[in-house]
Amino acid sequence: MENALPVAEELQRRWLHNASLNESYANQFVQPPWQVALWAVAYGLVVAVSVVGNVVVMWIILAHKRMRTVTNYFLVNLAFAEASMAAFNTVVNFTYAVHNEWYYGLLYCKFHNFFPIAAVFASIYSMTAIALDRYMAIIHPLQPRLSATATKVVIGIIWLLAFLLAFPQGYYSVMEELPGRLVCLVAWPEHDANAYGKTYHFCMTVLIYFLPLLVIGCAYTVVGITLWASEIPGDSSDRYHEQVSAKRKVVKMMIIVVCTFALCWLPYHIYFTLQYFNPEWYLQKFIQQVYLAIMWLAMSSTMYNPIIYCCLNDRFRVGFKHAFRWCPFVSAGEYEGLEMKSARYLQTQSSTYKVSRVETTVSLAVGAADEEPEEGSKARRLSVDVTSNGSSRSDSKTVSESLSFYSNTLS
Known part of the structure; x- marks a missing residue:
């Protein structure tokens, strides 16, 4: 200067x-x-x-x-x-x-x-x-x-x-x-x-x-x-x-x-x-x-x-409320609720596909374990179907993630 x-x-x-x-x-x-x-x-x-x-x-x-x-x-x-x-x-x-x-x-x-x-x-x-x-x-x-x-x-x-x-x-x-x-x-x-x-x-x-x-x-x-x-x-x-x-x-x-x-x-x-x-x-x-x-x-x-x-920005607002929580008009309960909502929302948005796929895999695995041995071939068939569909799902996931930097942004 x-x-x-x-x-x-x-x-x-x-x-x-x-x-x-x-x-x-x-x-x-x-x-x-x-x-x-x-x-x-x-x-x-x-x-x-x-x-x-x-x-x-x-x-x-x-x-x-x-x-x-x-x-x-x-x-x-x-x-x-x-x-x-x-x-x-x-x-x-x-x-x-x-x-x-x-x-x-x-x-x-x-x-x-x-x-x-x-x-x-x-x-x-x-x-x-x-x-x-x-x-x-x-x-x-x-x-x-x-x-x-x-x-x-x-x-x-x-x-x-x-x-x-x-x-x-x-x-x-x-x-x-x-x-x-x-x-x-x-x-x-x-x-x-x-x-x-x-x-x-x-x-x-x-x-x-x-x-x-x-x-x-x-x-x-x-x-x-x-x-x-x-x-x-x-x-x-x-x-x-x-x-x-x-x-x-x-x-x-x-x-x-x-x-x-x-x-x-x-x-x-x-x-x-x-x-x-x-x-x-x-x-x-x-x-x-x-x-x-x-x-x-x-x-x-x-x-x-x-x-x-x-x-x-929601997250920065949460942080400022927490930093100034000693002020009479800022309540700790409001801060905690907003923090949990923001964190869950961002995590869900960035990993919706992953959660969905994990739940599907777990469901199939549990179902296969509960079935009788003679139905093992059917379970294996389902597993193969899931695997074969993985490429298309992976492509969909790639397109979705390529169009989004959501998990890396401030919001």
Whole structure:
């Protein structure tokens, strides 16, 4: 995340021998106490909801074996990145923007400019991985799925790339002393027209916003066409429609998550891109309020996902009710009933064919044991019939499972 304070931008431009945009280092961005209090409440709300909500999401997934799916491992990574950014950077951004003075030392200055880029990268590419996983599960269901180990390796690669891409901004972060105060900024190597800073900014904008959103958009477009516009000839059973409905709910939830992220971060990217075309805007006094609003919107993206999961997913709703069972309006009985219903329903939907076949086999085996020896040939005949029908049943099962990732979804 870039250092957006107007005075810091001005100092950086001067230090890089670019055109001077202001004749004074005086801090003109001083707000009345009531404005500071309102912004403090708004930013504090983001931190509280984001940290608590995302920690509960991680607990729901990691503490319940049934929830440890490929998609949910990426949701854990997404929740960790968002909770970390909210905890380590939101309050610091707020205090720095309000006071225009850096209180936290050089080490945290570097971390402050380094970690948010890594966290945003990990967030958006976790969403990308989920979109590609849903694409493979629905469009190419017969292809091998990621294992738990492979999923963890992918998550590790995401964070490695995130740290590598964020390293330059952390490395070039410095503290500079102005009359009566210190500021934290990114001081790129000297070059005409600040080429290094511009190049890095535009590359990061593409890599952590436009490129992943393009990939996600393409993946969910194909998935949406498949789920909403395609019909399977000869299969109109209730179970099939329940499976399709469940798949649609999961895809809808993830599309809402991605759209929320895109809308929250779009003003942020526009704000930092315009500074290269109209730098004089960033020396106006009103720009501080604009920056605080845009930064709040971007930081608030970290708190919406837990709310979305709770509203749109039965299992996450169960988990949140259990986590907040100490609240007077959440009853333990309701939680237990919903948990049992959800677990049974998902298990039944994912193994209906297996249960049916096992019951048939057991029934035939018991019947054969109870019959007289002279009827053994009849029992064997029945067994052969069941075996011969196994291929057709297996084909039916393959088609059904190839059209459904129900047992692997969140719903």
